[in-house]
Amino acid sequence: MTGAQMIVEALKREGVEVIFGYPGGAVIDIYDELYKTPEIKHVLVRHEQGAAHAADGYARSTGKVGVCLVTSGPGATNTVTGIATAYMDSIPVVILTGQVPTRLIGNDAFQEVDITGITRPCTKHNFLVKRTEDLPWVLKAAFHIARTGRPGPVLVDLPKDVQQGKAEFHWPEEIRLRSYQPVYDPHPRQVERAYRLLESSTRPVVLVGGGVIASGAHEELLELAERLHLPVTMTLMGLGGFPGTHPQSLGMLGMHGTYYANMAVANSDLILAVGARFDDRVTGKVDAFAPMAKIIHIDIDPTSIQKNVRVDVPIVGDCKRALEKLLQIVKEVGRPEKIWREQFKDWWEQIEIWKKRYPLTYKQDPEYIKPQFVIEKLYELTRGEAIVATEVGQNQMWTAQYYKFDRPRTLITSGGLGTMGFGFPAAIGAQMGNPGKLVIDVAGDGSIQMNIQEMATAMEQGLPIKVIILNNGYLGMVRQWQELFYERRYSAVKFQVLPDFVKLAEAYGALGLRATRPEEVEPVLKQALESDRLTLVDIHIAPEEGVFPMVPAGRATTEMILV
Amino acid sequence: MAEKKHTLSVLVENTPGALARIAGLFSGRGFNIDSLCVAETLDPTLSHLTLVTRGDELIIEQIIKQLRRLIDVYKVVDVTEEEEFVEREMALIKVRAEKETRAEVLRMCDIFRCKVVDVSPRTYTIEVTGPQSKLQAVIELLKPIGIKEIVRTGLIAMKREKKSV
Ligand SMILES: Cc1ncc(C[n+]2csc(CCOP(=O)(O)OP(=O)(O)O)c2C)c(N)n1
Ligand SMILES: [Mg+2]
Numbered sequence: 001m002t003g004a005q006m007i008v009e010a011l012k013r014e015g016v017e018v019i020f021g022y023p024g025g026a027v028i029d030i031y032d033e034l035y036k037t038p039e040i041k042h043v044l045v046r047h048e049q050g051a052a053h054a055a056d057g058y059a060r061s062t063g064k065v066g067v068c069l070v071t072s073g074p075g076a077t078n079t080v081t082g083i084a085t086a087y088m089d090s091i092p093v094v095i096l097t098g099q100v101p102t103r104l105i106g107n108d109a110f111q112e113v114d115i116t117g118i119t120r121p122c123t124k125h126n127f128l129v130k131r132t133e134d135l136p137w138v139l140k141a142a143f144h145i146a147r148t149g150r151p152g153p154v155l156v157d158l159p160k161d162v163q164q165g166k167a168e169f170h171w172p173e174e175i176r177l178r179s180y181q182p183v184y185d186p187h188p189r190q191v192e193r194a195y196r197l198l199e200s201s202t203r204p205v206v207l208v209g210g211g212v213i214a215s216g217a218h219e220e221l222l223e224l225a226e227r228l229h230l231p232v233t234m235t236l237m238g239l240g241g242f243p244g245t246h247p248q249s250l251g252m253l254g255m256h257g258t259y260y261a262n263m264a265v266a267n268s269d270l271i272l273a274v275g276a277r278f279d280d281r282v283t284g285k286v287d288a289f290a291p292m293a294k295i296i297h298i299d300i301d302p303t304s305i306q307k308n309v310r311v312d313v314p315i316v317g318d319c320k321r322a323l324e325k326l327l328q329i330v331k332e333v334g335r336p337e338k339i340w341r342e343q344f345k346d347w348w349e350q351i352e353i354w355k356k357r358y359p360l361t362y363k364q365d366p367e368y369i370k371p372q373f374v375i376e377k378l379y380e381l382t383r384g385e386a387i388v389a390t391e392v393g394q395n396q397m398w399t400a401q402y403y404k405f406d407r408p409r410t411l412i413t414s415g416g417l418g419t420m421g422f423g424f425p426a427a428i429g430a431q432m433g434n435p436g437k438l439v440i441d442v443a444g445d446g447s448i449q450m451n452i453q454e455m456a457t458a459m460e461q462g463l464p465i466k467v468i469i470l471n472n473g474y475l476g477m478v479r480q481w482q483e484l485f486y487e488r489r490y491s492a493v494k495f496q497v498l499p500d501f502v503k504l505a506e507a508y509g510a511l512g513l514r515a516t517r518p519e520e521v522e523p524v525l526k527q528a529l530e531s532d533r534l535t536l537v538d539i540h541i542a543p544e545e546g547v548f549p550m551v552p553a554g555r556a557t558t559e560m561i562l563v
Numbered sequence: 564m565a566e567k568k569h570t571l572s573v574l575v576e577n578t579p580g581a582l583a584r585i586a587g588l589f590s591g592r593g594f595n596i597d598s599l600c601v602a603e604t605l606d607p608t609l610s611h612l613t614l615v616t617r618g619d620e621l622i623i624e625q626i627i628k629q630l631r632r633l634i635d636v637y638k639v640v641d642v643t644e645e646e647e648f649v650e651r652e653m654a655l656i657k658v659r660a661e662k663e664t665r666a667e668v669l670r671m672c673d674i675f676r677c678k679v680v681d682v683s684p685r686t687y688t689i690e691v692t693g694p695q696s697k698l699q700a701v702i703e704l705l706k707p708i709g710i711k712e713i714v715r716t717g718l719i720a721m722k723r724e725k726k727s728v
Contacts, residue, residue: 120584121591125634128579145634179576179637303628306621 003132003163004029007096008037010139013171016040016067018058018432020051024071026098026111029163043432043461046453048075050425052082053451055093057426060412061387062433063216065092065146072098073111076157077118081419083153084122088416089237090214092151094142095123101161102130116157124152132165137172144175149182150301151214182300186317191325193313194272194296198228199335201270201294203347206230207253207282210237210415211275211299211319213408218242220323221274227330228340231351233261235276236400237415244404245384250351251360254282255551256397259358262549262557264351268293275299275319278308279416280553288556298322358549358562360401368542369518371395371470375402375442377521378468381529386438387412389427391447392420393477395470397547399442421450424467428454431463438466438529445471445498455508458534466528467536469501472543480546484561505536516540564619567643568597570650570720573612573630574604574638581635585612588633594618594626598652598717609637613719640722647723653692653716655680656702659709660687668708675701686711 001009007030011019018041023031034042045051048070055066066086070079076097086093100109116126125145127138142154198204212221218241225232225248232242233250242249253261265271271293276282283289286308296313297305305314315322362372375398378386388403389412390396396413405411412430414422427441441448448469458465475493482490505512511531515524521539528535549560575581582601589596597615604611616626623641630639642648660668660682668687672679675697681688691701695718702710 116580117583120580120587126580177634180634301632303625303632307625 001166001169002029003135003158003165003167004033006132006135006167006169007139007158007163008033008040009169010136010171011040011067012037014065014139014143016065018043019067019069020045020054020058020429021069022048022051022071022075024075024098024111026072026075026100026160027069027096027158027163029160030069030096030098030158041432043428043457045425045457047451048078049082049421050428050451050454050457052079052093052095053085053419053422053425054429054432055095056082056086056091057389057412057429058433059086059091059093059429060426061409061430063409064433065094065143066429067094067096069096070098071111072100072115073113076113076115080118080122083119083155085414085417085419085422086153087122087124089210089414090151091153092146093153094146095153095155097155097157099128099157099159102159103161105159115155119155122153123155126155126157128157129159129162131167132162133167135162135167136170137175140172140175141177144177145180149180183316184300184318184321186298186315186322186325188325190313190315191322192329194315195326195329195333197270197294197296197313198272202343203268204230204270204272204344205250205264205268206232206242207265207271207273207276208232208234208238208241209274209276210235210241212238212241215275215300215319216408217274217320217323218408220320220327222246224323224327224330227327227337229337229344229348230272231264231348233257233265235279235282235415236413238276239400239411240405240408243406245406252400254557255284255553256401256547256549257557258360258401259549259560259562260351260354262551262560263354265290265293266556266558267350271295273297274323277304280308283308284551284557285555288558364518365542366518369515369521369539371398371472371541371545372402373518374468374470374521374525374539374541375399377525378440378442379403381522381525382438382440386410386440387430387434389413389423389430389439389441391423391441391443392418393444393447393475394472394480394545394547395442395444395447395476397477398470401547420444420447424448425451425454427465427467428458428461428463431458431465432461439463441465441467443467443469444476445469445473445495446475449499452504455505455510455534455536459509463534464532465534466531468525468528469536469538470541471498471501471538472541472545473498474543477547479544483544483546484550485552501536501538505534508534510534510536512536512538514538514540564621566617566619567623568615568617569623570642570648570718571614571616571627571630572640572642572720573614573636574609575612576635576637577603577608577610578635581610584633584635585630588629589616592625592629594622598715600717600719613717615718642720642722645722648720649723650694650718650720651692652695652698652718653690654698654702655714656689656691656705656710657686657712658689658705659685659711661685664708668705671701671704677701
């Protein structure tokens with residue numbers, strides 16, 4: 001078999017159904033094989049960044065490994081933002097890059113770039129394949145590393161002569177890497193200690209992170225929270241890991257979290273963190289973070305534990321297995337639900353007071369469309385059942401606050417890296433992986449322009465994605481910081497020129513709609529949701545609306561600006 | 564928390580990117596490397612690395628965990644945490660040796676059991692091996708005489724076998 005054939009064969013064995021990519025001289029042999037392989041669907045993007053984000057969106061929405069294929073040099077460097085985005089959010093993606101022939105590596109050959117060097121700090125691992133016979137093993141290892149442990153992107157660099165060379169195809173059914181053996185099973189004694197802390201606490205909070213979604217621990221989490229009657233808050237990445245509409249949900253915490261989530265965490269005596277990494281957007285000023293709380297921290301990645309905050313009970317392991325173990329103890333001990341309720345009764349009373357004092361809210365306006373209202377309507381009209389991708393900025397935060405995500409893998413957002421231009425190509429990946437489902441991208445007028453070229457990709461694939469642009473004419477989130485912390489010096493945040501998004505949609509053959517007044521929101525959204533093709537909705541929102549509550553960067557999470 | 568020097572013994576897969584990954588980890592996360600020694604082991608598929616770093620307890624914990632997280636890293640031991648270990652470093656020191664100082668340099672070599680490995684009309688090159696404290700002492704004593712050049716290997720370390728049964 002040729003190397004190119006081996007690569008495609010390996011993809012088939014890994015169950016790959018779709019690849020997002022862009023061809024070039026260094027991958028033409030692989031493309032030639034794909035031409036003969038109808039089982040693997042190839043989605044031709046318009047920019048390699050789009051391919052990386054689409055593979056990522058596919059992975060986030062399906063839980064499967066996303067795959068992306070690009071040529072050497074500029075093709076490879078164009079994926080770097082996408083790789084870093086996936087890395088920061090622990091998303092399993094395999095990126096295949098073409099490379100110049102091995103004999104030319106290091107020669108500054110045409111379209112040569114040291115992509116393994118460039119991506120070393122933003123991949124979970126990467127490989128440069130030097131011999132054709134190594135291909136099956138390397139590809140098997142790449143998928144294995146991407147999806148196991150704490151998932152992440154793995155890049156495989158494929159020199160042209162390796163693709164053209166011939167060797168026998170030996171597919172390893174099992175792979176064992178002596179230096180890579182993630183720990184899945186939590187230490188039983190640590191779980192027992194965690195249980196005892198829960199039993200003795202009076203003001204507990206569960207903090208849900210993206211790890212709950214990655215490990216599929218949402219059911220165990222729900223059962224535990226309900227049985228013990230625990231308040232639950234989510235990080236941005238954890239949204240959907242616990243039902244947002246559940247009476248025990250406090251919504252998101254952190255910089256743009258709810259007042260009551262931040263107050264509950266700050267006053268808690270015990271935090272049960274599940275698959276969260278205590279990012280600075282969550283903790284605010286670390287020294288002031290939950291000063292009275294003991295912390296139980298469940299995470300598959302030991303480096304996340306004790307990195308930002310001190311932890312009393314570290315539990316290294318898979319979130320799902322750890323919660324299973326914890327539930328098992330809960331059941332064995334068999335403390336009646338009534339006792340748990342009694343134990344946290346005062347605490348819940350306090351939380352209800354906070355909830356009433358500052359609920360998540362905004363002021364309606366007769367003239368201007370409020371973005372929060374748009375998201376609320378969107379939630380209502382979709383009954384919360386859509387897969388919602390977001391761009392980055394205010395649009396992302398309003399979506400996180402007002403769309404109540406009930407199920408895992410329904411919010412597709414760039415959390416760790418905060419990549420503008422992520423949402424739309426990620427929505428393409430999500431729609432490819434979920435053909436029958438409603439997929440929406442909530443966008444900003446700035447972000448959408450960063451990968452607008454993928455409109456053509458979506459049209460080509462016949463994807464009925466709905467792009468809802470919350471158009472404020474500003475790089476709104478930056479403007480908000482300038483308003484609050486730079487005395488309204490609006491430096492480089494106002495677009496003097498914006499395209500006519502409706503005409504732009506039409507130019508691509510998509511449906512373009514617009515709303516400029518509050519009463520138009522519902523009919524326009526309805527029309528969009530009924531449309532069976534790519535639809536772009538340009539919603540002119542109140543230009544200087546802010547996202548609140550807000551914890552200024554570096555401050556304690558109790559120092560919220562409320563409206 | 565107090566900063567302390569730690570000597571880490573690291574076994575890594577003998578693959579092309581492994582060393583770059585470790586170096587990148589230290590620079591990317593702002594950890595210190597005081598010295599780094601790499602060499603083959605008996606098993607040709609593994610390399611051994613002795614790494615001297617400094618930091619408070621939490622930082623050292625992070626460094627060790629981050630190293631272990633690298634796919635190519637097989638094993639990390641904080642030698643400093645072992646009860647007893649042997650540390651050695653070697654230095655080559657080219658020292659000015661004029662008529663009036665040659666004898667003194669040789670006497671110093673004698674006391675510290677250094678070897679003269681190269682001689683020129685105006686210099687001696689001395690090889691000194693030992694724990695870092697010894698190297699430091701030799702360097703301090705030779706300084707007034709005039710050190711022209713110095714090359715050090717960086718520290719290597721090994722845990723001592725238990726003596727009691
Ligand atoms: C690629 C990239 N460049 C710059 C930023 C910094 N940034 C964060 S939010 C934001 C404004 C986004 O504007 P828009 O997409 O219109 O969203 P809005 O905040 O107005 O809803 C910018 C520039 C970023 N996050 N990503
Ligand atoms: Mg905007």
